Amino acid sequence: MNTWTDRFAERMARVRASEIRELLKLLDQPDILSFAGGIPDPQLFPAERLQAAYQQVLTEAGAQALQYSVSEGLPELRRWIAARMTADGVPCDEGNIVITAGSQQALDLIGKLFLTRDDTVLAERPTYLGALGAFNAYEPTYGDLEAGVPAGARLAYLVPDFANPSGRTMTRQEREAVLDRAAAHDLVLVEDAAYRELRFSGTSEPSLLALDVARSGSIENARTLYCGTLSKTLSPALRLGWVCAARPVIDKLVLLKQGCDLHVSTINQMVAAKVVAEDYDAHLERLRVHYRERASAMQAALARHMPLGVSWSKPQGGMFVWLKVPEGLDGAHLLEAALAEERVAFVPGGPFFAVEPQANTLRLSYSLLGPDDIDEGVRRLARVIEARIAHPGSNMRRVARSAA
């Protein structure tokens, strides 16, 4: 009798659970200070406004709200998104928008639309783990966007603003260089803008899609697909994201969406359309103030506590700081030690690399802890790292053991 593994489609060979998942399950314990979860602070969910909107939608349009609806998404919500994209330098209309179940589904549908086995996807180092998870089912190989474009490269995936996990923002010049390279090699560009609206310092750079449209004259000539989401600004549980792109791309994504799940929850789309029409920009401003405070608490704590030899990113938005510890230390082993010795957690950086992981990296999120807990958590983490810099053997032994 065959095992299940023999029965699964070949593509499943490249779909694997992340090694860090088991460790992350431990993080719910109340005495752990966790920088691991890269999720919005629930204090910022507009719960009352959502409650009122659900009530109103059910009272006034219950039959529509609880019914099936079109795969491209609610016209009203698509029009609102198109108007925001237009205001952000991308003139377009609702025909350029498909609503997806979060931007995560957009990444899956994009993989399905563009990737054939062994096509090369170019990604940043590090990159968003969930994008690799979505693309893996379409069996690509991965290349490094910075290192050059190999033959067979089809698509480049980027998070230009306040990236997960690095917190990095691409400069205008870097964006232009990516567009040059994409044009030279006829690449499809996937711009993941999950955190774009969460800028809390510095000045905004144009999106890749906006620069692409400025060069090519119209969204219909652009090679960039922009993935947006309401997860980081309203609530991830609504599962509302979108792709903004040329119409032929949107038309195909709509077909794929139909085959996948028909459409995003009608009621959630109607509720979101109501809530964003009220005072979305004032709501965004509250989020920015909140995350700015936490990000600066983390920068201050890192400067105060981290030993020499440790460096970190200084994000201008989003939720993440990327930490580099001296070569020879390993983020996964540091996490084991940090949990056991100091009750502090983070995500090791290695899994965020499509190929050739840099083990001496860590992702810290400041989204869920207040300033005092951030300071205390960084102080504890610094102790764990400092002890291993002082006695590298303790980490090296672990590396040797796990390699055996």
Ligand SMILES: Cc1ncc(COP(=O)(O)O)c(C=O)c1O
């Ligand atoms: C860079 C990035 N893209 C996409 C997503 C997916 O978010 P959602 O599907 O909720 O829009 C996340 C979530 O953490 C993310 O960090």
